[in-house]
Amino acid sequence: MNFKLSLKSILFILSAIFPFALVANDNWAQVRIPVACIRDGKGHSTEMTSQAIMGTPLRVLETDGEWLLIETPEGYNGYMNISSVAVKSDSAMEHWRSASRLVSVSRPEVKIYVSPDERKPSDVISELVLTSIVEGRLINDSTVIVTLPDGRSGYADSKAFIKAEDWASRPFNMDRAMETAYWLSGTPYLWGACSTKSVDCSGLVRVVYFDCGILTLRDARQQIGIGKRIEPENLTALKRGDLLFFSNTPDGRISHVALYDADGRYIHSSGLVKINRMSDDDPDFSKRYYRGASRIVGMEDTPGIVRMINHPWYFNIK
Numbered sequence: 001m002n003f004k005l006s007l008k009s010i011l012f013i014l015s016a017i018f019p020f021a022l023v024a025n026d027n028w029a030q031v032r033i034p035v036a037c038i039r040d041g042k043g044h045s046t047e048m049t050s051q052a053i054m055g056t057p058l059r060v061l062e063t064d065g066e067w068l069l070i071e072t073p074e075g076y077n078g079y080m081n082i083s084s085v086a087v088k089s090d091s092a093m094e095h096w097r098s099a100s101r102l103v104s105v106s107r108p109e110v111k112i113y114v115s116p117d118e119r120k121p122s123d124v125i126s127e128l129v130l131t132s133i134v135e136g137r138l139i140n141d142s143t144v145i146v147t148l149p150d151g152r153s154g155y156a157d158s159k160a161f162i163k164a165e166d167w168a169s170r171p172f173n174m175d176r177a178m179e180t181a182y183w184l185s186g187t188p189y190l191w192g193a194c195s196t197k198s199v200d201c202s203g204l205v206r207v208v209y210f211d212c213g214i215l216t217l218r219d220a221r222q223q224i225g226i227g228k229r230i231e232p233e234n235l236t237a238l239k240r241g242d243l244l245f246f247s248n249t250p251d252g253r254i255s256h257v258a259l260y261d262a263d264g265r266y267i268h269s270s271g272l273v274k275i276n277r278m279s280d281d282d283p284d285f286s287k288r289y290y291r292g293a294s295r296i297v298g299m300e301d302t303p304g305i306v307r308m309i310n311h312p313w314y315f316n317i318k
Contacts, residue, residue: 028093029068029085030149031056034109034127035195036085038078042067048192049078050218051203054126055101055133055149057093057313058085073313074306076218086150097316101164102136102144104128105211107183107196110161112154116143125154130180130196131210133164133314168213168308168315172297174241181208181259184273194218201257204269205243208259209296215311216296217304220245220257226304227294235278242295244268244278246288256288 031052038050042064052058052072058080062069067079088096104110110128113119116139126148128134136146144158184207187198194203202220209216217223224245230237238244238260246256258268264278276284300307308314 027060028088028090029058029060029070029080030088030096031058031084032086032148032150033084034129034132035197036080038070038072038076038080038192040078042079044081046079048190050076050192051194052080053129053132053195057088057096059313060087072218073311074215074218088149093313094316096135097314099135100137101133102146102161103164103167104130104132104134104160105162105167106130106160107180109196110156112146112148112156114154116140116145116155125152128156128160130207131167136161165309165315168311170213172212172214172300174297177208177212177241178259178261178267180211181267181273185267185275187269187273189269189271189273199269199273201269204267204273205257205259210308213308214296214300215306215308221254222304223257224254224291224294226302227296227299230293230295232290232292238293239295239297241297242293244293245291247291248288250289252289254291260293 031054034054036052037048038052039046040049057073059071060068061071066082068082070080071077107130112125112128113123114125134146134148136144138158139145142158143155144161145153145155147153181204184196184199184204189200190198191200193199194206196207199207202218202223205223206216206218217226223243230242240261242260244258244260244266245254247253248255258266260266265275266278267273267275270284276282278285280286296305299305301310310317
């Protein structure tokens with residue numbers, strides 16, 4: 001019998017023989033749900049190590065058809081269930097990077113509805129958390145039409161969005177950054193969480209700076225190595241937005257990060273997002289060892305700190 005196999009058939013056969021074969025053509029994915037979990041293994045019972053939000057581009061390194069080994073835009077690796085993403089080709093991602101896109105700049109979650117007029121709970125298609133990215137355009141003064149990464153379309157309030165290129169290139173605004181941090185006050189701590197729904201300590205840093213168009217490394221032990229170093233004894237040099245680092249022992253591994261505000265106050269996620277002071281009589285501060293700080297502002301586009309307009313996964317950079 002003389003027959004030819006299609007490329008898709010060949011890939012299917014290879015995937016059966018090698019259940020974690022490298023992805024050939026469709027080596028990208030985008031998060032298709034409001035917040036997707038990244039885990040340290042294949043399985044919903046494995047530890048969640050981080051999260052990615054709607055529209056985040058992901059490099060697919062390996063797949064078994066159910067679980068993807070992915071890389072995030074900040075270089076974080078982990079496993080994500082295929083139900084959380086829309087698989088994309090190189091050409092689809094190249095188109096997306098130059099398409100008309102909108103970024104949610106609303107701190108409260110934004111609802112996407114089936115029509116421009118209906119606003120009942122049964123008309124909701126999805127929701128978007130802060131800094132979600134979707135394709136879309138304005139259709140009138142109050143409404144945008146958006147397309148989600150998996151092709152679903154709907155309508156939302158225009159005031160919740162700005163153009164992706166405007167978000168990615170706008171000057172850093174420290175007032176907005178700290179307002180976002182304080183707006184999250186009371187948000188529950190969750191290990192590995194990284195959205196306005198819940199955050200861990202380094203996730204709070206990531207959410208606050210990403211809202212201002214800056215991508216940082218993900219974990220506290222990575223964040224201490226980026227930006228401008230401020231030694232622990234130099235407390236008078238601290239400025240708003242600096243990252244404060246802590247460990248459980250004097251020379252131990254960095255285990256916690258906070259955002260400095262002013263006059264010794266800092267905001268961080270510890271049980272929940274809350275405010276404490278750099279004072280020996282503050283029970284939160286005194287239970288940890290302060291190990292110094294890093295300054296992100298003014299250090300954009302140095303290792304570990306990327307202005308989003310310069311990130312090649314988000315924009316076709318010439």
